[in-house]
Amino acid sequence: MRRFSFLFTLFLYSGLIFPVSGVMALNTGFAHAENPSVPLPPHKEISLDALGNDLESSKAEQAVLEKKVVILEQNLDETRGHIVETARSVQNSERVLQDLDQKILVLEKEDAEIQERLQRGRASAARLILALARLQRTPPEAMIARPEAPLKTAQSALLMQRILPVLQEQALSLKADLQRRNLITASLKTKREDAAQEAENLKKEQENLRILAEQRQSLYASTNKDLKSQQAKVAEISTQAKTLADLVKRLDAERKRQKEEDEKEARLTKAALPALQKIKILPRAGTPNLPIAGYIVTHFNEPDSFGAPSQGIRIEGRSGALVTAPMGGVIRFAGHFKNYGNMIIVEHEKGWHSLIAGLKKIDTVVGQSVSAGEPLGTLNQLKSSGENPVLYYELRHNGKATNPSEKFAGLG
Numbered sequence: 001m002r003r004f005s006f007l008f009t010l011f012l013y014s015g016l017i018f019p020v021s022g023v024m025a026l027n028t029g030f031a032h033a034e035n036p037s038v039p040l041p042p043h044k045e046i047s048l049d050a051l052g053n054d055l056e057s058s059k060a061e062q063a064v065l066e067k068k069v070v071i072l073e074q075n076l077d078e079t080r081g082h083i084v085e086t087a088r089s090v091q092n093s094e095r096v097l098q099d100l101d102q103k104i105l106v107l108e109k110e111d112a113e114i115q116e117r118l119q120r121g122r123a124s125a126a127r128l129i130l131a132l133a134r135l136q137r138t139p140p141e142a143m144i145a146r147p148e149a150p151l152k153t154a155q156s157a158l159l160m161q162r163i164l165p166v167l168q169e170q171a172l173s174l175k176a177d178l179q180r181r182n183l184i185t186a187s188l189k190t191k192r193e194d195a196a197q198e199a200e201n202l203k204k205e206q207e208n209l210r211i212l213a214e215q216r217q218s219l220y221a222s223t224n225k226d227l228k229s230q231q232a233k234v235a236e237i238s239t240q241a242k243t244l245a246d247l248v249k250r251l252d253a254e255r256k257r258q259k260e261e262d263e264k265e266a267r268l269t270k271a272a273l274p275a276l277q278k279i280k281i282l283p284r285a286g287t288p289n290l291p292i293a294g295y296i297v298t299h300f301n302e303p304d305s306f307g308a309p310s311q312g313i314r315i316e317g318r319s320g321a322l323v324t325a326p327m328g329g330v331i332r333f334a335g336h337f338k339n340y341g342n343m344i345i346v347e348h349e350k351g352w353h354s355l356i357a358g359l360k361k362i363d364t365v366v367g368q369s370v371s372a373g374e375p376l377g378t379l380n381q382l383k384s385s386g387e388n389p390v391l392y393y394e395l396r397h398n399g400k401a402t403n404p405s406e407k408f409a410g411l412g
Contacts, residue, residue, distance in 0.1 A: 083212040084373045090209055090322050093202040095293035098318050100195045104188060111184045114177045121174045209322070213363055213375060230366045231334075238337055248353055248399055251332045251345065282349050283328035286372030288407045291326050291356050292317040292379060292391050296411070300403040311401035312355070312394030313411070319389060321379040325370040326354050326393070327407070334362050340392070344376050352407075355394040 237254060241247035294317035304310040325346055332353075333345035340357040344364065347353055362377040364370065380389040395404045405411035 079212060079216050080371055080374060083209065083216055083375060084371055086205060086209045086212060087322060087324050087373055087375045090202065090205045091293045091324065093198055093205060094318055094321050097195055097198050097202065098293060098295075100191050100198065101318070104191050104195070107184050107188050107191070111181060111188070114181045114184070118174060118177055118181075121170050121177070124170065206322075209375060217363075217365075234333055234366045235335060238333065238335060241337075244337070244340070244355065244394075245396075245399060245401075247333065247337065248345065248355075248396060252347075252399070255332065255347070282330055282347065283369050283371060285327040285329070285348050285352070288327050288409075289324070289373060290315060290408060291323045291354075291376070291393055292321045294318070294321065294391070297390065299411070300405070312392055313404055315391045315393060316388045317379050317391055319379070319382045320360065321389075321391075322375060323356060323359055323377045323379055323391065325372055325374045325376055326356075327352070328372045328374075329354070329370060331364050331366055331368045331370065331376075334364055334366055341380075342377070346370065346376075351398040353396040353399075355392075355396065357392040357394075358390060 233254065234251070237250045238247060241250050292315055294315040296313055297316045298304060298310050298314035300311070300313055301309045304314075323344075327346070327348050329346040329348040329352075331344065332347045333343065335342070337343045337357075342359040342362055343355065343357040344359065344362060345353060345355050356376065358380055359377040360380045364376050370376070379391055383389060393404065395402050395407060403411075
């Protein structure tokens with residue numbers, strides 16, 4: 001854009017110097033005719049034709065640069081399409097693995113309960129069998145020697161009639177538990193093998209995704225030369241913001257200020273305005289999807305860890321799970337913010353913002369346009385307590401926290 005300003009100024013300059021250059025060339029020509037041995041000063045050797053050639057060269061160079069930018073943008077769009085498709089495959093694998101992990105946990109818990117029941121049943125059966133064995137070993141002479149022996153014998157017979165059905169029931173229960181445990185053992189083996197295979201597939205997909213992400217970042221850096229200044233400005237804003245709502249408000253104000261500056265500069269060269277307008281249009285939101293594959297553990301307006309109504313939702317995911325853009329938009333913040341940890345803010349169409357916190361790694365930068373489902377980073381690792389990590393997602397409209405069910409189906 002600044003090159004357009006330079007060319008415009010250069011055109012003005014060429015128009016202003018034309019009359020003067022003609023007089024200078026005439027006087028210089030007389031002087032040179034009188035004394036051919038006197039060399040011309042270097043700055044007087046520049047003719048109007050040379051200046052015109054420089055202008056044409058600058059125009060040609062600008063056209064080449066613009067063509068390169070268009071090609072880079074096309075390559076970026078193509079890479080973005082591949083990366084969204086790969087990310088979708090990664091999240092599907094993560095979803096399958098998470099489901100398998102959950103089923104394995106349920107089966108392992110049931111297996112432990114069955115083992116405990118088997119141990120109790122065996123101990124109870126052993127005690128009953130031992131008592132019967134003792135009864136059987138009582139000799140008839142001992143019964144005759146004791147007057148109460150016939151009565152106790154009758155009582156023992158009645159007791160046996162009651163014990164035998166109980167023993168039979170326990171035996172059947174033990175048999176059923178043993179059969180069930182054999183089925184659980186076989187199912188666990190199958191599911192663990194499936195999980196191992198899915199984990200291997202996930203590893204390959206993650207590697208493909210990493211390569212595509214590097215290509216995306218390289219292409220994006222080639223088309224945006226002011227990344228460092230943008231990131232520095234956002235970092236400054238984040239230190240000044242007191243709350244999350246304040247951060248969103250300040251970022252929005254900065255975006256509007258920057259837009260006004262760009263439009264003011266673009267008015268100097270009308271040729272740059274269409275390109276500027278194209279860049280400033282927010283990407284389409286696309287089909288909304290939650291940032292990770294996981295289970296919602298806290299819904300909107302439910303009590304959070306502090307007992308206050310939650311302004312977002314908390315999603316439990318696998319350790320290091322892929323985090324993607326819930327909708328298409330532009331990254332307005334990417335970095336650490338107070339007790340939210342690593343956080344990303346994406347601006348969407350019509351005043352919507354997504355706030356995503358709880359990331360271990362951020363794979364995007366401020367100002368980057370993203371499509372729905374495009375990778376943004378990865379979730380934290382397992383907690384020290386062994387609990388799965390949790391992602392915090394908040395949806396805001398015109399700065400106000402809103403129930404995500406307004407955008408995401410199935411959350412009502």
